[in-house]
Amino acid sequence: MENFNFYAPTSIHFGKGEIKELTKIISEIGKNVLLVYGGGSIKVNGIYDEVYRLLPDSDFTITELAGVEPNPRIDTVRKGAALCHENNIDVVLAVGGGSTIDCSKAIAAAYYYEGDPWDFTQDRSLVQKALPLVTVLTMAATGSEMNMGSVLTNPETNEKLSTGGVAMIPRASILDPEYTYTVSKWQTAAGSADITSHLLESYFSQNTEAVVQDRMAEGIMKTVIKYAPIALAEPNNYEARSNLMWSSSLALNGLTRAGKKGTWSCHAIEHELSAYYDITHGIGLAIITPRWMLHVLNDQTVTKFVEYAENVWGIDSNGKDAFDVAKEGIQALYDAFVSWGIPMTLPEVGIDKEKIRLMSEKAIEHSTLATTAYVPLTADDVEEILLNCF
Amino acid sequence: MENFNFYAPTSIHFGKGEIKELTKIISEIGKNVLLVYGGGSIKVNGIYDEVYRLLPDSDFTITELAGVEPNPRIDTVRKGAALCHENNIDVVLAVGGGSTIDCSKAIAAAYYYEGDPWDFTQDRSLVQKALPLVTVLTMAATGSEMNMGSVLTNPETNEKLSTGGVAMIPRASILDPEYTYTVSKWQTAAGSADITSHLLESYFSQNTEAVVQDRMAEGIMKTVIKYAPIALAEPNNYEARSNLMWSSSLALNGLTRAGKKGTWSCHAIEHELSAYYDITHGIGLAIITPRWMLHVLNDQTVTKFVEYAENVWGIDSNGKDAFDVAKEGIQALYDAFVSWGIPMTLPEVGIDKEKIRLMSEKAIEHSTLATTAYVPLTADDVEEILLNCF
Numbered sequence: 001m002e003n004f005n006f007y008a009p010t011s012i013h014f015g016k017g018e019i020k021e022l023t024k025i026i027s028e029i030g031k032n033v034l035l036v037y038g039g040g041s042i043k044v045n046g047i048y049d050e051v052y053r054l055l056p057d058s059d060f061t062i063t064e065l066a067g068v069e070p071n072p073r074i075d076t077v078r079k080g081a082a083l084c085h086e087n088n089i090d091v092v093l094a095v096g097g098g099s100t101i102d103c104s105k106a107i108a109a110a111y112y113y114e115g116d117p118w119d120f121t122q123d124r125s126l127v128q129k130a131l132p133l134v135t136v137l138t139m140a141a142t143g144s145e146m147n148m149g150s151v152l153t154n155p156e157t158n159e160k161l162s163t164g165g166v167a168m169i170p171r172a173s174i175l176d177p178e179y180t181y182t183v184s185k186w187q188t189a190a191g192s193a194d195i196t197s198h199l200l201e202s203y204f205s206q207n208t209e210a211v212v213q214d215r216m217a218e219g220i221m222k223t224v225i226k227y228a229p230i231a232l233a234e235p236n237n238y239e240a241r242s243n244l245m246w247s248s249s250l251a252l253n254g255l256t257r258a259g260k261k262g263t264w265s266c267h268a269i270e271h272e273l274s275a276y277y278d279i280t281h282g283i284g285l286a287i288i289t290p291r292w293m294l295h296v297l298n299d300q301t302v303t304k305f306v307e308y309a310e311n312v313w314g315i316d317s318n319g320k321d322a323f324d325v326a327k328e329g330i331q332a333l334y335d336a337f338v339s340w341g342i343p344m345t346l347p348e349v350g351i352d353k354e355k356i357r358l359m360s361e362k363a364i365e366h367s368t369l370a371t372t373a374y375v376p377l378t379a380d381d382v383e384e385i386l387l388n389c390f
Numbered sequence: 391m392e393n394f395n396f397y398a399p400t401s402i403h404f405g406k407g408e409i410k411e412l413t414k415i416i417s418e419i420g421k422n423v424l425l426v427y428g429g430g431s432i433k434v435n436g437i438y439d440e441v442y443r444l445l446p447d448s449d450f451t452i453t454e455l456a457g458v459e460p461n462p463r464i465d466t467v468r469k470g471a472a473l474c475h476e477n478n479i480d481v482v483l484a485v486g487g488g489s490t491i492d493c494s495k496a497i498a499a500a501y502y503y504e505g506d507p508w509d510f511t512q513d514r515s516l517v518q519k520a521l522p523l524v525t526v527l528t529m530a531a532t533g534s535e536m537n538m539g540s541v542l543t544n545p546e547t548n549e550k551l552s553t554g555g556v557a558m559i560p561r562a563s564i565l566d567p568e569y570t571y572t573v574s575k576w577q578t579a580a581g582s583a584d585i586t587s588h589l590l591e592s593y594f595s596q597n598t599e600a601v602v603q604d605r606m607a608e609g610i611m612k613t614v615i616k617y618a619p620i621a622l623a624e625p626n627n628y629e630a631r632s633n634l635m636w637s638s639s640l641a642l643n644g645l646t647r648a649g650k651k652g653t654w655s656c657h658a659i660e661h662e663l664s665a666y667y668d669i670t671h672g673i674g675l676a677i678i679t680p681r682w683m684l685h686v687l688n689d690q691t692v693t694k695f696v697e698y699a700e701n702v703w704g705i706d707s708n709g710k711d712a713f714d715v716a717k718e719g720i721q722a723l724y725d726a727f728v729s730w731g732i733p734m735t736l737p738e739v740g741i742d743k744e745k746i747r748l749m750s751e752k753a754i755e756h757s758t759l760a761t762t763a764y765v766p767l768t769a770d771d772v773e774e775i776l777l778n779c780f
Binding site for chain 1: 391392393394395396397398399401402403404405406407408567599600601602603604605606607608609610612613616617628629632633636637640645648649
């Protein structure tokens with residue numbers, strides 16, 4: 001097991017009606033609130049009104065930043081940081097999914113940074129200090145509600161890059177599974193694929209000694225496999241929504257990654273798809289992952305793929321060829337994504353072959369895929385993986 | 391899933407040589423350090439000297455409280471709190487296992503409490519404020535390094551009772567698996583049983599919807615089952631020691647308990663054994679647990695026991711009677727404890743039948759076993775469970 005630092009200090013308030021804690025949480029920090037949200041679904045489902053009820057004019061001053069994009073843009077971060085200065089903001093309140101939270105993290109840090117916040121994606125050490133951040137989660141997917149990461153997009157340069165820092169970790173997050181009842185089938189499937197990918201990216205690591213992490217990751221994967229179809233069939237099923245929601249936080253708060261090393265392969269590739277085509281992140285991951293798995297399956301990795309097939313999918317390996325078992329596990333994942341309604345080819349999400357080579361080269365350029373991935377990849381490898389998605 | 395608050399803000403520094411972080415961690419808090427430790431093994435294995443090297447006289451003033459007992463006593467807490475006042479202590483540094491850490495937590499809180507610290511065991515709301523606590527863990531067992539709990543013993547009244555509060559959560563904990571190389575076979579087995587018990591106590595809960603928690607608990611249990619025998623056979627096996635050490639923290643930092651309800655049954659019973667006979671906590675748990683399982687196995691609980699047998703022990707239930715499968719799982723646990731070298735009867739740890747009835751009644755009196763346990767128990771039930779340990 002590699003040495004690691006585990007630090008996940010976010011206070012999680014999980015369950016029905018936990019929004020009631022908002023007044024206490026915010027008032028312990030300050031009065032001037034920047035409320036950040038996305039396309040306005042929170043006005044439809046009542047959370048917006050609830051926030052205003054719990055943070056009344058008599059005690060709080062709310063400034064709004066609405067319209068955060070899926071794949072949040074650096075311009076929105078700049079706008080948010082300016083609002084914080086103009087309104088003496090004490091606390092950033094993100095109400096939404098991973099995009100809204102990622103954007104809010106960058107705003108909170110940009111407040112204390114004199115340069116341009118896009119710099120954060122070039123050098124994480126620039127994230128030194130941030131306004132306190134509180135989140136109200138409305139989607140089970142990115143895990144941003146309980147970690148230090150933020151992914152930002154610069155549409156001018158077609159770049160989608162990540163940053164992060166301890167200062168960006170949310171102070172508190174409110175997770176009410178009922179808020180995800182109205183999440184569409186598309187986003188439910190994409191979110192479940194995103195959670196699955198976060199687990200798989202660390203599960204397949206060159207480090208083989210971090211066993212308790214892998215056993216936990218398998219447990220979370222099995223939970224997602226069980227409950228994603230139920231949430232898709234019965235959007236108001238609390239048991240399914242609550243297990244998916246908590247799984248999303250657990251999959252990316254450092255627990256399953258601690259003690260393991262290596263660059264995340266599918267995320268590095270997918271970020272190029274989203275940067276050039278603005279597709280839904282989780283859908284891109286679902287399309288890429290099984291192809292990546294087949295590409296990196298070899299004599300060195302087959303044992304881990306057999307472990308995956310057995311422990312996650314319950315595939316009996318007795319008397320079978322290891323590569324056959326490994327491929328059964330990969331096929332099981334592919335079939336699950338299909339059953340969740342995910343289109344499993346790039347043309348189905350509007351991507352043709354024109355920029356495949358460019359994106360393959362950019363994936364190498366923007367990451368350490370070539371050196372520290374589970375199986376190091378060249379631009380040719382990435383291109384082959386992407387062409388297998390047609 | 392029940393609503394829950396998850397809050398585990400301890401900064402964990404895990405791995406070989408991580409003691410190097412001690413200077414930075416302590417200096418960010420203060421200069422006057424209360425060093426708390428147990429029987430002196432830290433002088434043999436070099437950690438004591440390392441602490442003095444990293445906290446030199448030129449920058450820090452160290453006051454010592456040595457000799458914390460296994461099952462730490464309230465008198466030692468009182469003594470520690472007095473030392474804090476006499477020496478203007480800024481930070482409590484616990485170097486040891488769960489007993490040393492539990493004692494240090496109570497000292498840290500007693501510093502700010504005007505009454506007697508035994509009051510904490512009667513009313514947790516009295517734990518309001520505490521000195522910052524840093525721990526260096528030397529044993530994989532209680533999980534105290536990453537949670538808010540503390541168990542204290544009053545030998546005058548034969549009481550072993552728990553307390554806790556957010557203020558008691560360690561600020562930072564250093565977990566170097568190499569520090570556990572010198573832990574005896576007896577303590578390695580007892581610690582592994584303790585970890586297992588922490589997982590089982592929440593696993594068997596009346597709440598059946600907290601599924602991701604149970605899948606993770608199974609993963610941690612499988613890790614302990616795999617590595618306890620390896621650590622016993624090869625005390626210097628880093629892979630085994632590191633997986634056990636991180637499992638100990640994960641088993642009791644709130645992760646597997648979140649969203650579940652109910653009184654812990656085996657702990658409530660074991661605390662009486664330790665209170666009256668001062669036996670090793672983990673050994674008492676190992677003796678009690680399989681007997682408790684058989685006692686509560688019934689038509690309502692059998693499904694959960696089958697799940698346990700299948701998912702933790704890999705027992706194939708196909709075509710078998712559910713009760714037979716459940717009993718196979720319980721027997722597998724019993725056999726594992728035997729294979730770890732744990733004496734599995736009470737007489738072997740010096741307990742005769744004289745106080746069995748008294749301890750059974752006290753277990754009910756000191757807990758909510760009778761009302762909110764997985765299967766509520768009477769004093770007669772507890773007595774029967776204990777008599778089955780002969």
